Amino acid sequence: MSQKKLVEIYMGSDSDLKVMSLTAEYLKKFDIDFNMYILSAHRTTDAALEKIKTAKDRGVEVVIAGAGKAAHLPGVLAAKTNIPVIGVPMKTSDLGGRDSLYSIVQMPTGVPVATVAIGKTGARNAAILAAKMLSMKYEKIEKKVLEFMKKMEDEGLKKNKKLQELGYKNY
Template sequence: MAKVAIVMGSDSDMPIMKKAAEFLDQMGIDFEMTIISAHREPDIFFEWAKGAKDRGVKVIIAGAGKAAHLPGMCAALFPMPVIGIPMKTSDLGGVDSLYSIVQMPSGIPVATVAINGGLNAGILAAKILATSDEKLLEKLEAYSEEMKQSVVEKAEKLDKVGYKDYE
């Protein structure tokens, strides 16, 4: 049974949404992934979102661009956390998407990550699940330690070779 559902409105969102999926894979978290347009196929969307809880979904990650209604509509229909990923757009650089996702009415919250923030959406979903999963929490703590070590190693390299030879 899936624990996280990843949904996007278009396959053009895949490069960003893939980052969330890859992180969930890395953490050993089950997920489902699909493409549904809330505007072009509302009947299919409503059935998918309303059925998510019964499919074992605990968190939805929804990516959308432009008017970006997909995450908010997920939050309106799904009783558990929804994480919205605003997509960068050619017209307004993703600010349109960001505002559409983050400016939800009272009572229908969507946790929103940065424009094109697929990786952070995956991490946030894992952190939500880790509140009741000690093994997952340990994996996340190890991931944080790996990030720290990476920065320490880069600083040591810079000290050793200097900025001119740093590659």
């Protein structure tokens, strides 16, 4: 992995760690180093703001923030930095994550947050989106992204070939 930590992962609670660890795992697939924090927009506001205000000085180029329920963390971070922020809505017991999704995706003009799917898929996609963003600047990451995309294509074609050979009833 690189020396410089290009990505920071934030989450509002340790209950988000199981999902956000998938973001970390996927960043590792692309050899992207990261920092990870549990900092809440509501419970540790000052610490979260201090961390995001100094992120650019640490070489951070993309921020990924997971949050549930009111899900203010991605927006609060985006309001205090010009670094792109990707929001990961957490699945919640109350509304299945729709509350988180709406809180993250409905940002006011001037404070955009790229928003991915709810939960585990979103956590993985946030890392892939970050890798694609960074691949515009870093050839090594671009190579990994292209390899990842080729592998997905190959797997899809393999499944189609099997379906064509076996038919849908025997697949």
